Amino acid sequence: MSWGAWTLLVITVSAFIWCALHIREFFPNWDWKYKWLKDLEIFFNRYKKQLAWVMLIFAIITGVYTGILLSAFNARPLWNTSVLGPLFLASGLSAGAAAIVLSSKDKKERILFTKIDLVILATELFLIVHMFMGFMASTQVQIEAAQLFLGGPYTMAFWIFVVMLGIIIPGVLDLMELRGKHIPAALPGILVLMGSFFFRFIFVFAGQVSRWLY
Amino acid sequence: MRYAMAVDTKKCVGCSDCVVACQTENNVPIGFCRDWVVEVIDGTYPQLEVELRSERCNHCENAPCVRCCPTGASHIVEGGIVMVKPNKCIGCGACIASCPYDARYPHPKGYVDKCTFCFHRVKQGMKPACVAVCPTKCMYFGDLDDPNSDLSVMLKRRKHKTLIPEAGTLPQLYFLI
Ligand code: SF4
Numbered sequence: 138m139s140w141g142a143w144t145l146l147v148i149t150v151s152a153f154i155w156c157a158l159h160i161r162e163f164f165p166n167w168d169w170k171y172k173w174l175k176d177l178e179i180f181f182n183r184y185k186k187q188l189a190w191v192m193l194i195f196a197i198i199t200g201v202y203t204g205i206l207l208s209a210f211n212a213r214p215l216w217n218t219s220v221l222g223p224l225f226l227a228s229g230l231s232a233g234a235a236a237i238v239l240s241s242k243d244k245k246e247r248i249l250f251t252k253i254d255l256v257i258l259a260t261e262l263f264l265i266v267h268m269f270m271g272f273m274a275s276t277q278v279q280i281e282a283a284q285l286f287l288g289g290p291y292t293m294a295f296w297i298f299v300v301m302l303g304i305i306i307p308g309v310l311d312l313m314e315l316r317g318k319h320i321p322a323a324l325p326g327i328l329v330l331m332g333s334f335f336f337r338f339i340f341v342f343a344g345q346v347s348r349w350l351y
Numbered sequence: 352m353r354y355a356m357a358v359d360t361k362k363c364v365g366c367s368d369c370v371v372a373c374q375t376e377n378n379v380p381i382g383f384c385r386d387w388v389v390e391v392i393d394g395t396y397p398q399l400e401v402e403l404r405s406e407r408c409n410h411c412e413n414a415p416c417v418r419c420c421p422t423g424a425s426h427i428v429e430g431g432i433v434m435v436k437p438n439k440c441i442g443c444g445a446c447i448a449s450c451p452y453d454a455r456y457p458h459p460k461g462y463v464d465k466c467t468f469c470f471h472r473v474k475q476g477m478k479p480a481c482v483a484v485c486p487t488k489c490m491y492f493g494d495l496d497d498p499n500s501d502l503s504v505m506l507k508r509r510k511h512k513t514l515i516p517e518a519g520t521l522p523q524l525y526f527l528i
């Protein structure tokens with residue numbers, strides 16, 4: 138699984154470069170103190186499009202990586218499902234869309250990303266249901282892993298913080314906003330971000346409890 | 352060459368000599384162990400049946416710990432022995448979570464440690480410390496590819512099992528039952 142670690146290396150560095158290229162949007166009088174930094178900025182500005190493509194591809198790989206890494210743990214039945222990769226990607230993408238909605242000043246952009254977020258949240262909900270269906274139709278160890286969320290110790294945390302507050306409520310709020318109803322603008326974005334965080338947190342913890350029986 | 356081990360659950364008396372021998376041989380820090388003895392009791396009194404198993408890393412043919420290691424510290428050496436390179440290990444614990452047998456432990460020095468089948472002894476033609484010290488001689492270590500090794504002969508003669516083969520790890524620690 139070292140490919141994930143290499144991916145993180147690429148995406149972290151390119152994300153920092155990308156932020157540096159856009160720093161004047163936030164600090165208009167920014168000045169790079171040294172000449173070589175200025176030269177670097179000119180260089181990366183020239184290849185900005187290529188950089189964007191690299192980031193796009195590596196962002197997707199980073200998004201699925203966590204899920205694929207966890208699904209490779211066959212000692213932990215809860216993680217050991219191929220749905221986890223797409224699910225982590227969907228949760229990451231919805232968090233990204235929510236972050237853009239939160240930070241963007243352009244109304245049109247906000248509406249576009251609200252729509253995108255809505256589609257991703259629906260996909261995420263579908264994947265969660267799909268995953269539990271898969272577990273319940275599988276072997277005893279996976280049925281018991283699913284039981285952690287269906288009556289077990291993580292039930293409340295998962296269905297309230299991840300599914301209700303993290304997916305369904307922000308989804309409904311997004312829909313209301315698109316219909317022209319007035320809602321607190323930042324609320325859905327914050328809820329989605331929190332939902333994504335709790336999803337990862339709860340899944341990583343619950344997975345370590347699930348095990349083979351022998 | 353495929354190193355493996357067989358443990359006779361009928362001969363084992365659960366004395367834990369193998370555990371102490373390993374801790375001494377491999378300088379295992381206090382409070383940890385690379386091998387351990389499990390006692391499984393079935394039935395209700397007075398119809399009881401006991402199975403004693405000296406367990407350790409199974410040196411899996413399809414090792415999830417190696418697959419999940421992000422740095423390549425967990426690797427497979429000659430004869431299929433699964434090893435950890437302490438200087439490459441970052442102690443992330445991915446391998447600990449990925450082993451269905453709980454065979455690894457975090458060494459206080461910051462890396463992950465586990466049974467090596469005493470590779471340092473095996474290289475010199477000796478047996479692993481646990482096998483060498485067992486007072487009932489209930490453990491057999493050897494090469495599965497050699498049909499005349501103690502191990503191959505024992506596995507041909509006796510009924511045996513591995514632990515949770517359904518986990519898909521192809522474990523190479525056999526229990527004679
Ligand atoms: S028993 Fe555990 S540590 Fe040993 S090779 Fe198998 S998965 Fe890895």
Ligand code: SF4
Pocket residue numbers: 419420421422423424425435439440441442443444445446447462463
């Ligand atoms: S703890 Fe060490 S050996 Fe285990 S997965 Fe992490 S880097 Fe690899």
